[in-house]
Amino acid sequence: MVKVLVATSAMQGTRDNDYNWCIEGELVLLLPVCRRDREDPDGGCGCGRGFAGMNSHRATTTAMVRTLAGFSRADYAEAVRSSLEAQGYNHHAAPRLTDYLLDVVEDLPDGVVVEKRLDDIQLRQVPM
Numbered sequence: 183m184v185k186v187l188v189a190t191s192a193m194q195g196t197r198d199n200d201y202n203w204c205i206e207g208e209l210v211l212l213l214p215v216c217r218r219d220r221e222d223p224d225g226g227c228g229c230g231r232g233f234a235g236m237n238s239h240r241a242t243t244t245a246m247v248r249t250l251a252g253f254s255r256a257d258y259a260e261a262v263r264s265s266l267e268a269q270g271y272n273h274h275a276a277p278r279l280t281d282y283l284l285d286v287v288e289d290l291p292d293g294v295v296v297e298k299r300l301d302d303i304q305l306r307q308v309p310m
């Protein structure tokens with residue numbers, strides 16, 4: 183059983199530059215931010231605020247923490263590896279990236295919606 187990040191449409195539109203091109207519920211990756219958006223999570227590319235869909239190879243600005251019963255760390259690492267490979271990335275980084283993903287959500291409760299602000303993953307707040 184591992185805690186993972188999946189794409190969600192929940193809380194989309196909280197920020198006016200939200201987007202969601204992922205498949206609802208698919209696993210997502212955290213990929214390095216490109217040079218264009220390196221300093222700005224609200225930049226023109228959008229990857230500074232985006233989670234990358236492992237299956238769709240598209241992106242979303244909202245992800246949900248989910249505990250998957252019957253899904254092991256090895257299963258997760260294999261999903262990460264095959265997604266990186268399918269997208270033409272260096273898949274040898276998969277074990278390290280898997281550890282990073284697990285680390286990011288470790289202290290977050292099941293079911294919360296998170297957003298990405300460059301290197302930070304934070305809880306999405308309900309607008310006042």
Ligand SMILES: [Zn+2]
Nearest residue numbers: 216219227229
């Ligand atoms: Zn980018």
